[in-house]
Amino acid sequence: MKVEFDVEKAVPRTMSTQHPDNVNVPGWSSGEVIDSDAEIFETFYAFDELGCQEVMWDSEGKDVDTRVVRKLLNRYGSFFSGHVLGRDVFLTYRIPNPKIELVERKVVIETLQNIPVAFDVASSFYGRDVAPIFEVILPFTTGWDELVTLFNYYRKAVAAEDMVLHGSTRVRDWVGSFKPKSIRVIPLVEDYGSLLDVDRIVKPYIEAVKPESLRVFIARSDPALNYGLFCAVLLSKVALSKLGMVAKEQGVSVYPIIGVGSKPFRGHLSPDNVARFLQEYRGLATVTVQSALRYDYPVEQVKECVSFLNGNLPNGEAVVVLDDEEAALRGVLAKCRRRYEDVVELLAPLVNGVAAYVPQRRARKLHIGLFGYSRCVAGVCLPRAITFSAALYSIGLPPEFIGCHVLEDLSDKELDLVLKHYVNVKYDLGVVGGFVSWQNVNMLLETNEKVAERAGADPGKLKVALGKVLGDLQAVEEKFGVKLGPLSPNQKRHENFANNFLLAWLEGEDDEAKKALVESAKLRNCLG
Numbered sequence: 001m002k003v004e005f006d007v008e009k010a011v012p013r014t015m016s017t018q019h020p021d022n023v024n025v026p027g028w029s030s031g032e033v034i035d036s037d038a039e040i041f042e043t044f045y046a047f048d049e050l051g052c053q054e055v056m057w058d059s060e061g062k063d064v065d066t067r068v069v070r071k072l073l074n075r076y077g078s079f080f081s082g083h084v085l086g087r088d089v090f091l092t093y094r095i096p097n098p099k100i101e102l103v104e105r106k107v108v109i110e111t112l113q114n115i116p117v118a119f120d121v122a123s124s125f126y127g128r129d130v131a132p133i134f135e136v137i138l139p140f141t142t143g144w145d146e147l148v149t150l151f152n153y154y155r156k157a158v159a160a161e162d163m164v165l166h167g168s169t170r171v172r173d174w175v176g177s178f179k180p181k182s183i184r185v186i187p188l189v190e191d192y193g194s195l196l197d198v199d200r201i202v203k204p205y206i207e208a209v210k211p212e213s214l215r216v217f218i219a220r221s222d223p224a225l226n227y228g229l230f231c232a233v234l235l236s237k238v239a240l241s242k243l244g245m246v247a248k249e250q251g252v253s254v255y256p257i258i259g260v261g262s263k264p265f266r267g268h269l270s271p272d273n274v275a276r277f278l279q280e281y282r283g284l285a286t287v288t289v290q291s292a293l294r295y296d297y298p299v300e301q302v303k304e305c306v307s308f309l310n311g312n313l314p315n316g317e318a319v320v321v322l323d324d325e326e327a328a329l330r331g332v333l334a335k336c337r338r339r340y341e342d343v344v345e346l347l348a349p350l351v352n353g354v355a356a357y358v359p360q361r362r363a364r365k366l367h368i369g370l371f372g373y374s375r376c377v378a379g380v381c382l383p384r385a386i387t388f389s390a391a392l393y394s395i396g397l398p399p400e401f402i403g404c405h406v407l408e409d410l411s412d413k414e415l416d417l418v419l420k421h422y423v424n425v426k427y428d429l430g431v432v433g434g435f436v437s438w439q440n441v442n443m444l445l446e447t448n449e450k451v452a453e454r455a456g457a458d459p460g461k462l463k464v465a466l467g468k469v470l471g472d473l474q475a476v477e478e479k480f481g482v483k484l485g486p487l488s489p490n491q492k493r494h495e496n497f498a499n500n501f502l503l504a505w506l507e508g509e510d511d512e513a514k515k516a517l518v519e520s521a522k523l524r525n526c527l528g
Helices: 036-050 068-075 077-082 105-126 144-158 171-175 192-196 199-209 221-227 229-250 274-280 291-295 299-312 323-355 385-394 404-408 412-421 425-433 438-446 448-455 459-480 489-506 510-524
Strands: 014-016 054-058 090-094 135-138 164-166 184-189 213-219 253-259 286-289 375-377 380-382
Touching: 014 036, 014 299, 036 054, 036 068, 036 077, 036 299, 068 077, 068 090, 068 105, 105 135, 105 144, 135 144, 144 184, 144 199, 184 199, 192 221, 192 229, 192 323, 199 213, 199 229, 213 221, 213 229, 221 229, 221 323, 221 385, 229 253, 229 323, 229 404, 229 412, 229 425, 274 299, 286 299, 291 299, 323 380, 323 385, 323 404, 323 412, 323 448, 323 459, 385 489, 385 510, 404 459, 425 459, 438 448, 438 459, 438 489, 448 459, 448 489, 489 510
Parallel strands: 014 054, 014 286, 054 090, 090 135, 135 184, 184 213, 213 253, 253 286
Antiparallel strands: 375 380
């Protein structure tokens, strides 16, 4: 089986996504929630104004317009006449995973069937054959067989133009030919085991399909929610290392994508950290430019950031994780994960109680699948990563610090290994250290009974959780010499709003609580 696309085609460097992590509403949106019609303009805006080279068109967990190509070319024909869709700028579908999203799995069929329709529309617009969409992202990929199944379904069921319908009449005689004949499948790898063993997913797929190149999407946000900051960073480093080795072993170009938000917990790609980010995550071809980066910073700063990324990606080869290092890292990861889960399990009711106050920024629908729409960690259900982070930042307990007491459990050799492969850990923790509110930590401890009642939590378990969080904060100060708490005027204002939020939340003053949460988010340039 041969994928028909030209391997020399430029791989996009910057992928604009629809992640709802922005606090500010863009001026072109008619309401606080960006809906599917506004996302048509947003796609054009990402290309034309910001300089992003790719847009993820996301049908996972939300309704999207399957006629996006027709509408883009009709509304913004002048731009797309000079920037060919599928050659100069790119639109890439993310579909639900049929194995997980049982209610949504036929959305996959609907989405894939639209790819040949988009081909016909674009070819008519350009006057020649143009494939505006030819890649599909499969979330939560855990096995190579899922990729082959998707690849073959499109080839055999969607592009089945030779199927006989009646007599000698074939599908192509009735509705015309189907192009492209095949699609590129991009695995989105998200869970602990799959990130550690990403080569076991990628290598068999390469052997089965024999593509000349492959893009692989490494999740960075959900692993942080599920396993904590240290695990999320280290898992991504192991995955990038293994992808580099697979490329050399198989003689196939592998182009890693990483999905990152603007604060350290979710990846730390922001206009004021872009150089450090590229230093931290070596071996990348593409990065996501999420909503907070696009709308919570001055537009000129955003454009400079996107331009810098476009000019500096790919950023070299991934740092190789040696076999003995990987064996040691697996032990470190197990310790980090366990410490994180110990805290999250007890803290979940408080997080969920606060999460209800985080404003929506995208029109989304309920997920019914492996995790439901929320994510389940250590047996408890939590909101999605953005809302989870927003809830904790809003009460002055940045999620980066949860489970950091593990630093006390690591040997000197293990800690040195962490510092080798998480280069900017001290810097990252220092950046968010200014959003720690000791006043709120003390208030939560002193009013534990009331907090528990408000959150619907067990007072004893909540008290233990807060004690563990206190230990996490102290461990960072002692091990890394990082002073936590607000230092700059901006951070002090953030603490004031975090104090106001917690007081209003405790008193059930919903409107005041929501206002304080939004104002604090504006000061840190993201919801979560």
